[in-house]
Amino acid sequence: xxxxxxxxxxxxxxxxxxxxxxxxxxxxxxxxxxxxxxxxxxxxxxxxxxxxxxxxxxxxxxxxxxxxxxxx
Amino acid sequence: xxxxxxxxxxxxxxxxxxxxxxxxxxxxxxxxxxxxxxxxxxxxxxxxxxxxxxxxxxxxxxxxxxxxxxxxxxxxxxxxxxxxxxxxxxxxxxxxxxxxxxxxxxxxxxxxxxxxxxxxxxxxxxxxxxxxxxxxxxxxxxxxxxxxxxxxxxxxxxxxxxxxxxxxxxxxxxxxxxxxxxxxxxxxxxxxxxxxxxxxxxxxxxxxxxxxxxxxxxxxxxxxxxxxxxxxxxxxxxxxxxxxxxxxxxxxxxxxxxxxxxxxxxxxxxxxxxxxxxxxxxxxxxxxxxxxxxxxxxxxxxxxxxxxxx
Numbered sequence: 001x002x003x004x005x006x007x008x009x010x011x012x013x014x015x016x017x018x019x020x021x022x023x024x025x026x027x028x029x030x031x032x033x034x035x036x037x038x039x040x041x042x043x044x045x046x047x048x049x050x051x052x053x054x055x056x057x058x059x060x061x062x063x064x065x066x067x068x069x070x071x072x
Numbered sequence: 073x074x075x076x077x078x079x080x081x082x083x084x085x086x087x088x089x090x091x092x093x094x095x096x097x098x099x100x101x102x103x104x105x106x107x108x109x110x111x112x113x114x115x116x117x118x119x120x121x122x123x124x125x126x127x128x129x130x131x132x133x134x135x136x137x138x139x140x141x142x143x144x145x146x147x148x149x150x151x152x153x154x155x156x157x158x159x160x161x162x163x164x165x166x167x168x169x170x171x172x173x174x175x176x177x178x179x180x181x182x183x184x185x186x187x188x189x190x191x192x193x194x195x196x197x198x199x200x201x202x203x204x205x206x207x208x209x210x211x212x213x214x215x216x217x218x219x220x221x222x223x224x225x226x227x228x229x230x231x232x233x234x235x236x237x238x239x240x241x242x243x244x245x246x247x248x249x250x251x252x253x254x255x256x257x258x259x260x261x262x263x264x265x266x267x268x269x270x271x272x273x274x275x276x277x278x279x280x281x282x283x284x285x286x287x288x289x290x291x292x293x294x295x296x297x298x299x300x301x302x303x304x305x306x307x308x309x310x311x312x313x314x315x316x317x318x319x320x321x322x323x324x325x326x327x328x329x330x331x332x333x334x335x336x337x338x339x340x341x342x343x344x345x346x347x348x349x350x351x352x353x354x355x356x357x358x359x360x361x362x363x364x365x366x367x368x369x370x371x372x373x374x375x376x377x378x379x380x381x382x
Contacts, residue, residue, distance in 0.1 A: 008079035014093060028085070038088055039096040063077045070086030 008065050013038065023057065025066045032069065128215065133222050140215045144187045147208045148180035151201060155179070160199040169195070187212030243292070244304050244312065250289045251315040257282040258322035265329060276337060283343035286319060287350075294350045297359045297371075306364060313370035320351060320377035327381060344381055351378030 016022045017039060024041040026033050033043040044056055046068075057064065081088075089095060131139070155161020156171040162182055169175040182195040186205050189212065197205045261279050265271055271279070293316055296304070303309070323344065355375040356368025363371070 005078055005080045008081050010081070010083055010087060010091060010093065013081060013088075017094070026085075032085075034098050036085065036089065036095040036097050038085075039094050041096070057075070060075050061077060062075070063079075064075060065079050065081050067081035067088075068084045070084040071082055 005066075013065060021063055023062055023064050025057075025064055027066055027068050038067070125214075129218050129221075131218075133219070133226075136215065136219050136222060140187075140212070140219060143208075143211065143215070144183045145180060147187070147204070148176070148183035150204065151182060151197070152176045152179035154201055154204075160201070162195050162201065163198050164195045168198075183208065188216070189213055240304070244308055247289050247292050248308075248312055248315055250285055251312070251319055254282055254286045254289070255315065255319045255322060258319065258326060262322065262326050262329070265326070276340070280337065280340050280343065283323075283340055283347070286323075287343050287346050290316070290347050290350045294353065297354060297361075303361075306367065309363075310367060310370065313367065313374065316351075317370055317373050317377065320347075320374060320381070323347070324377055324380045348378045348381040351375065351381070354378075 013022075013024070024038050026037045026041040026043050027046045027049065028037075028043070029045050029047075030043060033041075033045075037043070042056060044052060128136075151162050152169070152171070152175055155169050155175065160168075161171075161175075162169040162179060164178055169178050178195055182197070184190075185192055185195070186208050189209055191209075257278070261271070261275060261282075264275060293312060296309075296312075304312070327344070351374050353375075354371050356363065356371045358375075359371065
């Protein structure tokens with residue numbers, strides 16, 4: 001499933017850091033998120049994706065960027 | 073999940089930070105609420121049980137014995153009644169227990185044997201009475217356990233009480249002694265002032281220290297009258313109140329003579345204010361308990377003096 005998702009480059013995120021239409025989603029656990037994240041990111045730990053994704057991002061057409069701790 | 077416009081930043085935080093992207097940090101809320109909720113749910117479940125057990129354990133010994141005996145007798149009657157009403161009752165040997173007086177005695181006997189978890193087996197329950205017998209056995213064990221622990225802890229309670237009383241008396245002694253020291257110190261300061269007019273700094277500091285001790289003892293007496301369960305005997309209390317009153321009187325004297333000249337220091341002022349506030353709450357009618365007229369008189373006098381300080 002991951003392979004079907006498009007990539008986004010670091011440069012594009014950096015360029016659109018202040019663009020509210022781009023929603024950044026950090027999927028790390030809460031503690032790791034607190035330790036540091038890209039500004040404006042939301043935290044949605046992987047373990048809660050199934051249960052909470054719908055509440056946090058009701059609009060399925062929204063432009064989302066998901067990222068985690070590192071290249072895995 | 074139906075999201076159409078998702079992209080993945082493969083590098084993740086490691087890549088982001090390595091190349092110097094801006095990083096935001098935040099403080100976590102104190103604790104994760106989920107496990108706390110779980111714990112709360114669990115405690116609330118056991119709560120009714122433990123409350124029930126606590127009530128039982130807090131009963132006095134005679135009440136517990138009464139409840140225990142009553143329960144055994146009640147169960148005995150139920151066994152007997154079940155035999156009459158529904159036909160299936162206790163069985164002794166091969167015959168059912170008869171619905172007569174002898175049968176009642178047998179039922180009560182069985183009830184005792186069950187509640188004490190002796191279980192000779194000469195009389196046995198039949199049918200649904202087995203369930204009842206098990207319930208009685210469990211309840212009997214529980215109550216009997218409470219009873220035994222009560223008996224054991226009685227001696228210990230006596231000892232604790234003894235210790236409490238001794239420390240209490242010690243404390244009262246100390247209050248009395250301290251009040252006496254406060255009184256003599258205040259008297260000395262008063263005399264110095266009468267001789268010299270203005271107090272040197274060293275004496276002012278000594279006065280402050282005295283007032284601090286006085287404030288502490290004032291608090292103790294206030295607590296004694298308002299809070300403690302144990303009461304000193306009247307004689308001790310009266311001497312305490314009398315000592316307190318003369319100390320307050322000295323403070324009043326000191327204050328009236330000191331007002332013409334000496335600047336009152338801030339800690340001294342705060343201490344006197346606290347003393348006055350506490351003493352103001354002591355009077356024959358305002359303390360929670362009722363005392364002998366002599367005590368009330370002392371207390372009223374204390375309040376009157378407190379108002380003079382304020």
